[in-house]
Amino acid sequence: MSSQTRIADRAAVSAALADPALTMPRVPDGGPASGIRWLRRSVARFADGAEHDRRRRQATGLLAEVEPAGLRRLAAERTCAALEVIGGGPFDLMARVARVVPIDALVVALGMPPVPADVVTAVAKAYQPGTGAEEPADEAVARLVEAFGGVPDEPTAARVGLLVQTCDATAGLVGNAALAMLRADGERSVDAIVAETLLHDPPVRMTRRRASDTGAVVEIDLATGGCPFGAGPHQCPGQDHATAIAAGILEPVRGYALVNPQVQYERSAALRVPTELLVTR
Template structure:
């Protein structure tokens, strides 16, 4: 992946990810439509489980020419954090993602990387914004730190005040993440928080709801 590369490898792999993102266009309307279709069958539900993760990933996967791989992406994303040791389920999910991409090459890595990195970050963007909107309590940015590889070692980089990073390694999908979040949030108008049922992710690098239940009306 580009983020764990340096020099020419980083430049080439980042350019590949950027070219993929340039091809998908505006994701807002697709995310809006996908969310509206899902919530039509619910009166009360957990936004994080039903919408915040599967909708952005599914929408982006479709735009990248892939089937809905959101369940496998969620398994890989959960094992992607520096404090987690990947298990057999995540390894199997990664294998299925490679198969869905058709090959184990840099193009597949770029597509999978975009989906995995979008999963929790965009879910957090949606969850934090919705919680703030419905409760009146600000939460802040969902991703507190990221990782880079320097001299063969993974290092943690704080993101205080720069939710999408900055410079040559800034998040390439910030515009797309905001479009996905905007579409989802627009489709969730008319819902309210279900009292006492919001819990928060226990993670050193994430600040976002683990469960965010809402009710129609």
């Protein structure tokens, strides 16, 4: 195996995501007691085996308290309220809705203390090792830990991790689905639009694993491989919640129009998220 391999074939992608010989790449040591490196070392996302299973149960236990249908209604209500404040003039759907409503809706549904969406975004920018500056992320993680009781333990990390993993992925799903909806004619249901977006323009494009025998990095193409929420032990536990939030946001956005159909995307090998989506009523 070369130092880096890419897997894109559908059958091979599913097999790779379930292969116990392909483990999560190691995350860096060190850092503040409640910083970004602590968060990576304390969530299920970057763990394997029994450690992963224990931490995943903490996250799924939180999600089990939230009914997706209720989360969808909450997302729709929050979107309607945001649109009312914004008015009918041109605005950036990404900044004003897609990057705010998913976090706010999940915080309310989970009974968490209010947290600013931009703080969660600051953590998300550096969540994957090597993708962003750690110092602002350290400060943002510390703020979230303090908001959730001030104890940097695994239950706190599970709460922070849920918000962080909701942040970019759900914003990308909302943005890509909104773009498809506003570009197209017809009256397809928002559920159909979300489902088609996950098939053809998913927000999460790639994940990495490490071959335990050679240490080689393996890139797994989730988009081409038809696994928008992953598969195997690390399959996203919140896929029903993410699609519910996206559908709840899209319904109030019907009837808006794109100001500029040419869209730029954030620079990322793993994510496809519009940087800006200018719309008007």
